[in-house]
Amino acid sequence: MAKKESDEQPKKIGKRTDTEEPAGYLNKLQKKASKARAENAKKKEQKQMLNIFEDVVKSKPKTTDIPQEEQYLEATDQYLPFSTSLRADQYLKLKRLEYWNRMSQREIIENIMDLALNNLPNVDKELPESERAKLKQLKTANDYYHIRAKTAKEIQEQGRKLRKGEE
Structure with missing residues (x-):
């Protein structure tokens, strides 16, 4: 008995069959490539944001002035963060x-x-210079808050610039 054309199984050509239209197959490939590009761009942006965050965290302001003990003795109304x-x-x-x-x-x-x-x-007894250099800076809790807020704002701004492609 002879086979009908409709009974025949389509031949596989690579990952597509010969019954698929080439244009449809190309659209699938383009969508797949577009999705992969978007994922790669997202990963790249995340990596850049992480690098920015690490740079900001590592860029701790360095003080060259060694604190004087008199400043601390006179600052009886100022509190420094301390925990134990x-x-x-x-x-x-x-x-x-x-x-x-x-x-x-x-x-x-x-x-x-x-x-x-x-x-x-x-x-x-006064502290030696090497130990005085380790003293916490005289800042108020409000100062610490503004430093953290400024750092967070800088990170957000750099992230916006990255997304816009300004850098």
Whole structure:
């Protein structure tokens, strides 16, 4: 019995069959290539943004002036960020004082530090220059906030420029 034309299976030519129109196949290839280009562009932009972020983070302003201890001794109303951990028993005692004395933890710690520091030797000895250079800069919490905000704004602006192709 003879085969009908409709019974025949289309021949495979590469990844397409001979029944597909060449124009349709080209459109599929173009869409695939366009999608790959878009993905590559997105990856490239992400890599550039990461490099910008790393550059901004690494570009820490360097101070050449070594802080003078007198500035710190006179700045009794200025607070520097500082954190530590406490033993569990000390933490409980601190919380008890905070509740029963109606004082903030900062006030309590300041009072304790004043009592201890005023009675310890070496508290009045000046630091060597190498150690003074390590002192935290005298900044307010507001200063730290504005530095972080400025850094974030710079990163966003550089990202916009990259997307527009200005650089």
